[in-house]
Amino acid sequence: MKPAPFRYIVAHSIEEALAAKAEHGEEGRFLAGGQSLVPAMNFRLVQPAVLIDLNPISELAGIERADGVLRIGAMTRYRALERDAIVWRDLPLITHALPEIAHPQIRNRGTIGGNLANADPASELPAIVRALGGRLRARSAISERTIKAADFFVGALTTALAADEMLSAIELPVLPARSGTAFLEMSRRRGDFALAGVAAVVTLDAEEICRNARLAYCGLGDRPIHATAAAQSLIGERLSEAAFAEAARLAQDAVDPQGSVHASKGYQRHLAGVLTRRALRTATERARHGH
Amino acid sequence: MDTERCTVVVSVNGVRYEREVEPRLLLSDFIRHELRLAGTHVGCEHGVCGACTVLFDAEPVRSCLMFAAQANGHEIMTVEGLAPAADRLHPLQEAMHAAHGLQCGYCTPGILMTLVAFLKDNPRPDEAQIRAAISGNLCRCTGYQHIVDAVMRSVA
Numbered sequence: 001m002k003p004a005p006f007r008y009i010v011a012h013s014i015e016e017a018l019a020a021k022a023e024h025g026e027e028g029r030f031l032a033g034g035q036s037l038v039p040a041m042n043f044r045l046v047q048p049a050v051l052i053d054l055n056p057i058s059e060l061a062g063i064e065r066a067d068g069v070l071r072i073g074a075m076t077r078y079r080a081l082e083r084d085a086i087v088w089r090d091l092p093l094i095t096h097a098l099p100e101i102a103h104p105q106i107r108n109r110g111t112i113g114g115n116l117a118n119a120d121p122a123s124e125l126p127a128i129v130r131a132l133g134g135r136l137r138a139r140s141a142i143s144e145r146t147i148k149a150a151d152f153f154v155g156a157l158t159t160a161l162a163a164d165e166m167l168s169a170i171e172l173p174v175l176p177a178r179s180g181t182a183f184l185e186m187s188r189r190r191g192d193f194a195l196a197g198v199a200a201v202v203t204l205d206a207e208e209i210c211r212n213a214r215l216a217y218c219g220l221g222d223r224p225i226h227a228t229a230a231a232q233s234l235i236g237e238r239l240s241e242a243a244f245a246e247a248a249r250l251a252q253d254a255v256d257p258q259g260s261v262h263a264s265k266g267y268q269r270h271l272a273g274v275l276t277r278r279a280l281r282t283a284t285e286r287a288r289h290g291h
Numbered sequence: 292m293d294t295e296r297c298t299v300v301v302s303v304n305g306v307r308y309e310r311e312v313e314p315r316l317l318l319s320d321f322i323r324h325e326l327r328l329a330g331t332h333v334g335c336e337h338g339v340c341g342a343c344t345v346l347f348d349a350e351p352v353r354s355c356l357m358f359a360a361q362a363n364g365h366e367i368m369t370v371e372g373l374a375p376a377a378d379r380l381h382p383l384q385e386a387m388h389a390a391h392g393l394q395c396g397y398c399t400p401g402i403l404m405t406l407v408a409f410l411k412d413n414p415r416p417d418e419a420q421i422r423a424a425i426s427g428n429l430c431r432c433t434g435y436q437h438i439v440d441a442v443m444r445s446v447a
Contacts, residue, residue, distance in 0.1 A: 001336040008297060008314030008360055031361075038356040039337035042317075051314070055361060079350070103427025105341060105405065108350040109357070190426040 003041040007050045014059060017052050018141040018166060024050045025163045031055070032075060032114030035106050060113070060168065063087060072170045074113020078102075081112060090174045091132065092291050093181035093199060097124055100183065103191045116152070117167045119159045119223065122193035126153055127224040128183065129170060131199035131216035137169040138162075146171075153223035176212075179203040180287030182279040185218070186271050188262060194219040195263040196271035198251075200279035202234065204287045210234045215247070215279075220255035220272055227254035230276070239284045241277075248276040301362045303328065304372030312359045319343040321359030322369060330370040330400050334429070341428035344401035345369050351408045353427075370400035373407065383407060383445050392441035394432030402428050406442060415446060 009028075011017035021028055029048035031037060032055075040046040054060060060075035063084050070090055072081070081087055082098040101107065101124050115125045116136065126149075129136075134149040138161055152160050161167060175181070185197030196219050203212040213234040215227040230250035237243045257268035296311040303326060310325050322331045322345065334340035336355045343354040346368040373381040380388065383406060393399045402425060409424040410416070416424070421442045422435065430438065 002317070002320075003315045005295075005313070005315050007295060008358070010360075034356055034358075034361075035338060035353075038317075038358075042336050042355070053361060099423070103341070104409070104424060105344050105351045105353045105427050106338065106356075108347075109352050190423065 001042050003038070004044055004047040006048055009050060009052045010056060011052050011054055012056050014057060014139065014166070014168065015141075017054055017057065018139060018164070020050070020052045021166060022141040022164045024052075028052055030114075030117075030166060032117070033077065033110040034114075035102070035110040036114070036118045036120065054166075061111075065090065065174070068174050070172045070174060072112055072172065074117075074167050074169055075111050076113070078107035078110045078112070078115075079104075082107060091172055091181075092286075093128060093132065093183055093201065096181070097128055097183035097199070100124060100185055100187075100194075100197075101191075106191075112170055113167045116170065117159060117161060119153050119155075119157050120193075121156050121222050121224070122219040124183070124185065124194065124197055124199075124218050127197060127216040127218035128199045129172065130224040130226055131181075131201050131214045132172045132175075133214065134173075135171040136167055137171065138165045139168045140164040140166070144168075149224075150226065156222045175201065176203055178205065178287050179212075180283040180285065182282035182286065184275045184279045184282075186275065196220050196255075196257070196268050196275060198272070198275045198279045200276070200283040202239065202280065202283045202287050204239070204284075208238055208288070210237050210239050210243075213247075215251055215276060217251070217255050217272060220257045220268060222256070222258075225255050227251040227276075230254060234280070239280070241281075244277045244280040247280060248273040251276045297360045297363075299359050299363045301365060301367060303367045304369060310359075314358060314360050316359045317355055318345075318357040318359050318362055318367075319354040321362070322354060322367070325359070328369050328371050332397055332400055334397070334401075339429070340398070340401075341405065341425075342398050342401040344404045344428065346404055346408060349408065351405045368404070370403055373403060381407070383410070383441070386441040386445035387438070390437050390441035390444050392433065392438045393430075398428055398430040398432075402430065402438060410442070410446065416442065418443070 028050035031053045061073045088095045185194035201214040213231040217225045230247040259265035332342040334342035
């Protein structure tokens with residue numbers, strides 16, 4: 001239960017970190033909050049030759065709003081997101097979901113960028129960023145690009161990041177007025193990974209017709225799953241229990257649960273339906289009445 | 292590589308320490324073995340049990356999920372730093388004693404460090420909030436009820 005030896009590099013700037021990553025490639029791992037990486041190192045499931053510590057880089061942390069987009073630095077900790085007034089005002093989906101993620105001690109260290117780059121299919125934030133139509137900024141020593149959340153998650157623990165790239169920031173468009181969101185999950189114990197979870201977004205117009213909807217799931221595939229047909233079925237509709245039930249049915253077809261000793265595939269699919277209906281009910285209520 | 296050392300200068304319970312450590316040394320082992328502060332307990336070493344919880348810059352963290360090298364320049368508080376004097380306990384420690392909030396005591400340091408920070412943010416918590424606050428700390432003796440009772444007693 002002790003990590004294998006590694007070379008430790010403290011990065012004091014993004015440039016220093018990227019230069020080290022360019023030099024060491026796959027041999028080098030970025031250390032963000034460490035709440036997934038360090039347990040894996042303690043078990044020696046992961047044995048990086050070089051660890052590049054991003055924690056001293058203050059420019060990688062922080063939340064700012066510009067041109068209708070919240071820009072969240074990759075090293076922003078869960079706890080900062082949970083307590084941030086701008087996030088609560090503009091993207092309450094995140095504020096609602098964060099208390100469901102792990103435990104207070106983990107949220108004090110864990111970072112949004114570390115979480116997304118780890119790409120655990122059972123994790124909540126990838127589904128949330130997917131539901132919010134997020135864009136991820138990837139930087140290397142020689143280039144910078146934007147990757148849509150839909151393209152970022154390639155498979156279990158696998159992202160579109162190249163060996164010399166760092167996830168530097170997450171951009172989340174602020175939702176239009178009369179939007180409502182909800183995050184729901186079912187886990188065996190508080191703070192555990194979800195057996196199934198859903199992030200729901202709906203936007204209504206002045207006549208209460210649904211103009212936009214998104215449904216993204218965690219724990220129900222090898223990456224966050226977006227139930228496109230289910231979300232499409234809501235658009236143009238006056239949202240009702242019947243509309244929610246139809247979306248739930250379509251969502252159950254879209255998810256791809258793996259099943260485990262704790263929950264069969266059938267049970268996970270059942271949860272997907274129940275959680276979809278409940279999340280849409282809450283999101284619609286919030287779209288009508290706020291938060 | 293094995294011989295690489297890095298310098299850690301850290302304040303623990305208000306005392307400044309300077310040590311040369313291997314980068315792979317976990318903060319939990321640093322506190323126990325290098326600083327000889329064995330009040331911080333080590334349970335699972337993969338971030339599940341919460342026994343190793345300490346305050347890192349005043350926020351509770353799992354010390355088994357950090358490297359000692361990362362504590363360089365930071366402030367740590369362990370359970371040894373709670374009591375105001377050698378013959379007096381912290382009010383939460385008093386309440387844990389009075390309400391039978393521990394039996395074997397293995398989880399207690401982690402529970403205390405988690406709760407002192409929680410109570411600073413939430414001075415009048417209800418039972419559900421207390422249970423959520425200690426959701427990341429395993430206790431196999433008390434069934435948690437007496438811990439919750441102790442917190443309620445300490446804020447009454």
